[in-house]
Amino acid sequence: xxxxxxxxxxxxxxxxxxxxxxxxxxxxxxxxxxxxxxxxxxxxxxxxxxxxxxxxxxxxxxxxxxxxxxxxxxxxxxxxxxxxxxxxxxxxxxxxxxxxxxxxxxxxxxxxxxxxxxxxxxxxxxxxxxxxxxxxxxxxxxxxxxxxxxxxxxxxxxxxxxxxxxxxxxxxxxxxxxxxxxxxxxxxxxxxxxxxxxxxxxxxxxxxxxxxxxxxxxxxxxxxxxxxxxxxxxxxxxx
Ligand SMILES: [Zn+2]
Numbered sequence: 364x365x366x367x368x369x370x371x372x373x374x375x376x377x378x379x380x381x382x383x384x385x386x387x388x389x390x391x392x393x394x395x396x397x398x399x400x401x402x403x404x405x406x407x408x409x410x411x412x413x414x415x416x417x418x419x420x421x422x423x424x425x426x427x428x429x430x431x432x433x434x435x436x437x438x439x440x441x442x443x444x445x446x447x448x449x450x451x452x453x454x455x456x457x458x459x460x461x462x463x464x465x466x467x468x469x470x471x472x473x474x475x476x477x478x479x480x481x482x483x484x485x486x487x488x489x490x491x492x493x494x495x496x497x498x499x500x501x502x503x504x505x506x507x508x509x510x511x512x513x514x515x516x517x518x519x520x521x522x523x524x525x526x527x528x529x530x531x532x533x534x535x536x537x538x539x540x541x542x543x544x545x546x547x548x549x550x551x552x553x554x555x556x557x558x559x560x561x562x563x564x565x566x567x568x569x570x571x572x573x574x575x576x577x578x579x580x581x582x583x584x585x586x587x588x589x590x591x592x593x594x595x596x597x598x599x600x601x602x
Pocket of ligand 1: 425435453
C-alpha cells in the first residue's frame with residue numbers, strides 16, 4: 364500500500380502557562396498556516412531552545428496550546444544543543460530531556476519535554492481494518508531509490524479523526540532517505556501479524572531483489588555444506 368510522507372521540522376507545543384512566561388501574560392498566539400491535521404496550525408511567533416552546548420533559534424510553535432510543553436527536535440539538533448532527548452511518541456514526556464526556552468518576554472526552564480519524535484503513521488480506521496493494523500502496532504515502511512531503506516518500528520496510530528493515512532518522519536529521517544513532504548512510500552501490510560513474503564518481495568526494486576537472491580543462495584549453499592558435514596559425522600559415529 365502506498366502512503367504519503369509528512370516531514371516534521373523541529374517545533375514546540377506550548378502550555379498556556381509557559382506561553383505567557385515567554386510572550387507576556389494575556390498574550391495570544393497568531394495562527395499563520397494550518398497543517399495536514401487540520402486542527403493544528405503553525406504560529407507566526409518563534410522561540411529559541413537552549414542547551415549546554417548551543418541553541419536553536421527561530422523554532423516554530425504549533426497551536427493550539429497543550430497541557431504540557433513539548434519540544435520536538437531531530438537527533439542532529441540534539442547534538443548541537445548538547446542534550447540527549449529520547450525517541451518518544453507525542454505526549455509521552457515522563458523522564459524526557461530538559462531544556463531552556465527563550466521568548467521575547469522571558470525564559471522557561473523545562474524539567475522535561477524535549478524529545479525526538481518517534482516515527483509514526485497516522486492511519487484511518489478504514490485502512491487499519493483493510494490492512495490488518497491495530498492502534499500501537501509497529502509497521503515497516505520501504506523507501507525506493509538510491510537512498511532506499513526500510514523504516515522499521517514505525518508506530519501505527521489509528522484514530523477516528525484521521526482523514527488519510529500518512530507517515531510522519533523528522534528531518535534527519537527524511538534526509539537520510541531523500542524524502543520530502545508529499546512523496547509516497549510503501550507500507551508493508553500485515554496478515555495476522557505475519558508479514559507476507561509476497562508483499563515484501565513486491566516492495567523491493569530489481570537491484571534489491573538480486574541482493575536478496577544472492578544472500579539466500581549463499582545461505583542455502585552454506586547450510587548444505589553444514590548438513591553434509593553432519594551426515595559425514597553421523598556415518599563415522601555409526602561405523
Ligand atoms: Zn508535535
